[in-house]
Amino acid sequence: MRSFIQYLLPSCVVIILGGGALLAATDGFRAFTEESARRLHVAENQPIMPLLELEDMKGDKLMLGQEPYSAGKITLVEFIYTSCPIICQAAGSDYARLRDRLTQAGLSGQARLISVSFDPVQDTPRQMREYAENHGATGDIWTIARIFPPDLDLMKRSFGLRVIPDDMGGYQHNAAIHLLDKSGRLSNIFNIEAVDEVFQAVQRML
Amino acid sequence: MNKVRFILSLGFLLICILFRQPLEADPVKHVLIQLPFLAISGYLFVIGLGELNLRITEPIANALLLVAVFAILFWMLPRSIDATLVNPVVEIAKFISIPVFVGGSLAIGRANSNPFLRGFLKANAISMLGVLSFLYIHAPLRICNSYLVSDQERLGFAFLITAIGLAIAWSIPLFAPPLNKSNV
Numbered sequence: 001m002r003s004f005i006q007y008l009l010p011s012c013v014v015i016i017l018g019g020g021a022l023l024a025a026t027d028g029f030r031a032f033t034e035e036s037a038r039r040l041h042v043a044e045n046q047p048i049m050p051l052l053e054l055e056d057m058k059g060d061k062l063m064l065g066q067e068p069y070s071a072g073k074i075t076l077v078e079f080i081y082t083s084c085p086i087i088c089q090a091a092g093s094d095y096a097r098l099r100d101r102l103t104q105a106g107l108s109g110q111a112r113l114i115s116v117s118f119d120p121v122q123d124t125p126r127q128m129r130e131y132a133e134n135h136g137a138t139g140d141i142w143t144i145a146r147i148f149p150p151d152l153d154l155m156k157r158s159f160g161l162r163v164i165p166d167d168m169g170g171y172q173h174n175a176a177i178h179l180l181d182k183s184g185r186l187s188n189i190f191n192i193e194a195v196d197e198v199f200q201a202v203q204r205m206l
Numbered sequence: 207m208n209k210v211r212f213i214l215s216l217g218f219l220l221i222c223i224l225f226r227q228p229l230e231a232d233p234v235k236h237v238l239i240q241l242p243f244l245a246i247s248g249y250l251f252v253i254g255l256g257e258l259n260l261r262i263t264e265p266i267a268n269a270l271l272l273v274a275v276f277a278i279l280f281w282m283l284p285r286s287i288d289a290t291l292v293n294p295v296v297e298i299a300k301f302i303s304i305p306v307f308v309g310g311s312l313a314i315g316r317a318n319s320n321p322f323l324r325g326f327l328k329a330n331a332i333s334m335l336g337v338l339s340f341l342y343i344h345a346p347l348r349i350c351n352s353y354l355v356s357d358q359e360r361l362g363f364a365f366l367i368t369a370i371g372l373a374i375a376w377s378i379p380l381f382a383p384p385l386n387k388s389n390v
Contacts, residue, residue: 010269018276034288
């Protein structure tokens with residue numbers, strides 16, 4: 001029996017230490033990818049986002065961040081580039097559904113939806129208006145805006161946005177809906193198609 | 207001491223360091239060339255030391271194989287792969303830990319470990335690569351934020367080819383048993 005324990009002991013020590021390392025590296029086996037780790041970190045820590053100045057599709061300034069810049073509203077942010085052929089178009093359709101849900105529930109005065117372009121050079125106000133017209137974003141509850149180039153890195157860093165060029169002159173990026181409370185805290189991140197889930201989260205927050 | 211093995215070890219390490227950017231720009235090269243090269247570098251360095259690897263007992267050898275398994279599991283996490291590309295500390299940790307914990311542990315532990323454990327780990331390595339290949343080929347979303355979906359699919363197919371290659375390579379001794387029975 002003793003020799004059996006002596007035989008297994010080194011392996012058991014490695015299994016415990018190795019298992020512990022994997023446990024730590026995956027936040028308790030909850031986050032195996034960078035994206036899931038980002039979402040978990042946000043849900044658990046609700047970091048305050050920096051103040052960011054945007055330009056909307058009408059050419060007006062729009063602030064993203066803490067009160068009073070949140071306009072006393074919950075803010076839903078998704079990141080796009082308007083020439084994106086697939087994901088951002090789907091995101092636009094999902095955002096339109098979310099806008100409709102919020103409007104039908106009488107919550108349009110308490111939440112704002114912003115599709116923020118991370119490609120400010122290509123996405124001029126005119127381009128943004130075209131994207132808005134295609135998806136029915138009128139600017140009332142949902143508007144399209146772009147970040148100013150000097151703040152692009154800050155925006156990417158603070159939201160954990162990863163953008164890489166694809167083979168067709170566009171980009172691939174982590175598409176998601178980011179829920180900011182009235183104080184500018186990033187409180188949750190959802191899949192773009194999780195409209196019901198986002199709607200319920202907004203209701204809970206009010 | 208074996209100078210040829212030391213030089214080869216250094217060569218593999220230098221390839222990984224000097225061609226770091228082109229290797230890491232492509233997930234197939236990153237995962238299936240750079241990471242194995244780092245392990246090979248550590249492996250060659252340790253077996254270049256000669257008799258050292260013969261002085262350990264079977265329980266320690268088994269434990270060292272498990273060290274290599276956990277190190278491989280850690281560095282196969284998509285999150286770890288992404289982290290090496292954005293965090294220099296993690297990148298340095300990769301260049302140190304894979305030669306030491308994967309290559310070095312395998313070099314010391316392989317010969318003296320329990321043959322059933324070696325067989326078990328080989329079977330699991332093939333099945334794990336199969337699962338990874340399915341995951342990377344069919345995942346609708348990017349598993350690694352640093353790479354394109356099309357690159358991800360290529361990596362999935364590369365995992366599949368690797369799994370088939372290893373299955374064939376490790377099956378050959380079953381049909382033509384080597385003289386040294388420790389090479390299970």
